[in-house]
Amino acid sequence: MRPPPAILVPGAEVLGYAVERQLGQGGFSTVYLAHNGGKPFALKLLHLPRVGERVEREVSILLKLRHPHVVGLQGYGLWPPGEPRFAVIVMEYVDGRRLDVWADEENPSARQVARVMLDVARALAATHAAGVLHRDVKEANVMVRASDGLAKLVDFGIGDYTGARGLTEDILPPGTPEYRAPEAWRYFRQHARIPGARYVASAPDDLWALGVVLYWLLTGRKPFDGEDDAGFIEAVLTQKPTSPCEENERVPHALSDVCMRLLEKTSEARTPNALAVVTTLEEALRSADAEWDVPLCDAFGEDTATTEGQQDSFEKWRNRPRHRPRRGVRAPPSRAEAPTTQVKPRRSFRVWAVMRMVLALVAAVALLPRGAERFPEAVTPRQEVAPTDKSPQSDRAAAPNGPEATAAAVALPATHQEVAATVTTQTPETPSIPLSSKPARKVRSVMTRAAGTAACTALMACPGPQVRPPPPPEPCPIGAVKAMNARSIRIGDTHGAVFVFSNPQIISVHEGPARLILVGPWEGLPSKTELSGRLIMRDRVYGRLTWATTPDGDSFPVCLEVLAEEGDRGMAREPGDDSPTSARIYTTAGVKAVREFE
Structure with missing residues (x-):
């Protein structure tokens, strides 16, 4: 399983750089915007036990490349000092948008x-001239600067260079399958059963990927598709895509020809090198006329909105030859246009029912005699989790001590944030979590706090509480909403989760890394999926989860807010710990898919 490589809170300091916010996250690294001496930088943190020699490979590549269209290396180090767990690559910060975001928003x-x-x-020409291959050219690895529209090639994490030692044992080098060249797939088919066979990528592989990117920019779709992996590979090997100017009539023929030459099936027939691409594009731009300034795609607008009654006409438009795709900023639908049919039911924590119950309990407490507090409580033994410096493995062996046994707990300090786990316990094969049945003491603690607050307000005799406001808003990780949508989790959907798999109990948690476990399947997320992020201590305990890891090891970004079981944002603090950096909370919770953290 792969938890997030690093979770840093705003204000954290890494090698003298003050972290501001996260820019992106992958399987082995996390990139942050940070400042040093008033200047912005991009900090790429890579988990040393996982990346091995690849971090040295990336640094070596960046040292070879000094070009205005290649992201620049600013420094390199290991962190934390003394016991380093991360490699830190400091790079030039490109203030702009990824190429795919730029195209979708800019049209x-x-x-x-x-x-x-x-x-x-030009970036590829300089890269290849230095004996370096990028091996992952795609829209996500190109940044378009906001100030002047200049583009830069970024992320050489799986790049290679002449004379470098091989780091993988697979038949194909690392890369994104949708951008692999036909010669790579052909080699794969012919050598899949030959032990030790290794495909060696070359400059034409990068050029093919550049052609795939250009095709998408011109037409709004990728040049090849298939019902499954085998069908896609067959299409790449045998099918000639429709030329961009036929797919979209606004594409100039000169630009369409550049794209089609990059998508030739053999490296010999393909454009010979990146410098030739530069020359051809320069010539095309010199002869460009006013038609080159018309947006390639139709913009979204009221006239392009589709309702249920217009579905037939939309399908005719969508399948019409030489149609233009839609791009640009979508106008928010009015309430009158909001769909009223086929609305997917959403899970609910029945907030109003709980609120009515709490109000009734508050009223009942006001009528209780003083001796009622001494009534015996029928509660199950609880387990409180205390902080520890031991490893999670040793914590699992902790023996109970007294009526409130000690369960396993790890809450790493804010500077050691790779293993994002607040509580680690042995997960049973078939969890049975009574999410809605809390011990009597839990209910009474909520009731007593509410009654006490009401009494203080009514009598004006209690000192004012130290109010700690909720945390400020924060954007979701890049790609989180898209990853959730791909698994049919929509914004606003909620589901149950727990901090520990055992009977409901009160635990101690700390500011910083956290881990919750999904209870039962949630659309495309299987049961026991680990949800990693961080906790923020305020008057309530707020949780922001940014990474999911399924039991099969599939990892991807998410954007989930932690809810109390009653449905409120944040977990209620239980009595006994008013520290600004730790709290006692109940183990059962919920998570809500959000577009951004409030």
Whole structure:
């Protein structure tokens, strides 16, 4: 399983750089915007036990490349000092948007696309001239600067260079399958059963990927598709895609020809090198006319909105030859346009029912005689989790001590944030979590606090509480909403989760890394999926979960807010710990899919 490589809170300091916010996250690294001396930098943290020699490979590559269209290396180090667990690559910060986001929001013209592709081709020409291969050219690895539209090639994490030692044992080098060249798939088919066979990528592989990117920019779709992996590979090997100018009539023929030459099935027939791409694009731009300044795609607007009654006409438009895709900012639908049919039911924590119950309990407490507090309580033994410096493995062996046994707990300090786990316990094969049946003491603690607050307010005789406001808003990790949508989890959906798999209990938690476990399947997420993120201590305990790891080891970003079991944002603090950095909370919770943290 792969938890997030690093979770740093705003304000954390790494090698003298003050972290501001997360920029992106992958399987082996996390990138943050940080400042040093008033200047912005991009900090890439890689978990040393997992990346091995690859971090040295990436640093070596960046040292070889000094080009205005390649992200620049600013420094390198290990962190934390003394016992390093992360490699830190300090890079130039590109204030802008990823190429795919830029295209979707900007709805660029042919001239804009050609200029961006010219920048990327120049970057590849310099890269190849230095004996380096990128091996992962795609929209997500190109940044378009906001100030002037200049494009930069980023993320050489799986790159290679002449003379470098091989780091993988697979038949194909690392890369994104949708951008692999036909020669790579052909080699895979012919050598899949030959032990020790290794495909060696070359510059034409990067050029093919550049062609795939250009095709998407011009048409809004990828050049190849298939019902499954085998069908996709077969299409790459045998099918010639429709030319971009036929797919979209606004694409100039000169730009369409550049794209199709990059998508030739053999490296010999393909454009010979990136420098030739640069020359061809420069010539095309010199002869460009006013038609190159028309947006390539139709913009979203009221006239493009689709309702249920217009489905037939929309399908005719969508399948019409030479149609143009839609791009640009979508206008928010009005309430009158909101769908009223086929609305997917959402899970609910029945907030109003709980509120009515609490109000009734508060009223009952006001009528209780003083001796009622001494009534015996029918509660099950609880387990309180105390902080420990031991490893999770040793904590699992902790023996009970007294009526409130000690369960396993790990809450790493804010500076050691790779293992994002607040509580680690032995997970049973078939969890049975009574999410709605709390011990009597739990209910009474909530009731007593509410009654006490009401009494203080009514009598004006209690000192005012130290109010700690909720944490400030924060954007979701890049790609989180898309990853959740891919698994049919919509914004606003909720589901149950727990901090520990055992009977409901009160535990101690700390500011910093946290881990919850999903109870039961949630759309495309299987049961026991680990949800990692961090806890923020305020008057309530707020949780922001940014990474999911399924039992099968599949990892991806998410954006989930932690809810109390009653449905409120944040967990209620139980009596006994008013520390600004720790709290006592109940183990059962909920999570809610959000577009951004409030």
